Every structure is written in structure tokens, then in C-alpha cells.
Amino acid sequence: MVAVQVTLTNGSDHSLEEIHIGDRNPASLNIHCFNTIERLEPEASVTVSMGIDFSDSTQAANFQLCTKEDQFSVSIQPAVGELLMPSSMTEQDFCKEQGKLLGMNETSATITMATANASRQAISKQVLSVANVGVVTSGQNDFHRFAGRTVSSSAVVLVSLEQKESSTALLTINTEKSVMASMLLRDLKQALAQA
Helix, strand or coil, X not given: CEEEEEEEECCCCCCEEEXXXXXXXXCCCCEECCXXXXXXXXXXXXXXXXXXXXXXXXXXXXXXXXXXXXXXEEEECCCHHHHEEECCCCHHHHHHHHHHCCHHHEEEEEEECCHHHCCHHHHHHHHHHHCCCEEECCCCCCEEEEEXXXXXXXXXXXXXXXECCCCEEEEEEECCCHHHHHHHHHHHHHHHHCC
């Protein structure tokens, strides 16, 4: 499950009682709910944690947030990078896994990076700001590798960035989750192009 932190604020002029999660859509949506909040005073806030199994999809999780008297529709759509968890592996293991995920399981693009993102540290910072992946230590200065797994099915997701001349780079994503790969490629491309 993906951990989701939700802050509830009572913006009304009266206390809200028995705040809890109600119906889910689809009904099969697996949510680890927070405990019922007995009372929330006006202008007060409370932060709760819940787990949602998005099934490796960026489809929104829809559910009802209920009080004693009312209910509200809530929709939470995850960023694709939040559907991942870091995976630690050696450079050798990375190359072995990447070899298994070629062809249909590979998405790549040549990107133009912002000058500020040219250093190893800046590249890692930008990639990690978009995707919850682990850094794979590399012996090559112009090659950057990151590894993760999807939270729900533990499918391998590999990200590699090979810096070319000037400010261009080849960004490659290897995973059997092709829709996820194209969305992740788009998000990473945007993050690395920004200054």
C-alpha cells in the first residue's frame, strides 16, 4: 500500500463528529483506514495516515469521507513516482535486470537538461524528487542509474540517464509496466529540463 497523509481541517462554525471513511469506488478498493475521529472543533486540524492500494495504477482512489451528519466525495490521484519504492542493487545486478527488460519493456527519449542539473548530485536530486527510487552506485561519471519496484506488484522499474555532449542526455526507463514507464519518462524529462 502507498502511505497517504491527509490533513482534515474543520472550516465550519460547529464541531464535526465521528469522521471516518465510508463507501469506496470501486468497491474492491483496498484502503487501510484511519481510526474514527470522535470530534473535530471549528478551525481545528488533525493529520491522519492511511494506506491505499492503487494496484500500480495512477487511477484515482475515490471514497466517501463521512461525519455523523454528512458525507463528502474524496478523490486521491497518486503521482506515478509515488507508486514506487526504492530497491537497492549493484551496478551489475542493474545491468542484468535491464537486459531482461528490453524491447517492449523499454521507453527512452533524448532530453535537453537544464545546465543547473548537469552534476551527479543535481541529477540525483531531480530524479528522487519525482520518483521514489534508490540510487545505484556507478563507476561511470556520465551514467546515472536508479532502481525501484512498484508498491503493489513489486515489478522492477529501472531508470538510467546517460549524459551526452553539451546538455543532452539519453533517459531510459525499463519496466514491464509500459503505461507507468511513459508517465515516469514525461515527469523525469520535465524535472531535468527545469533549472
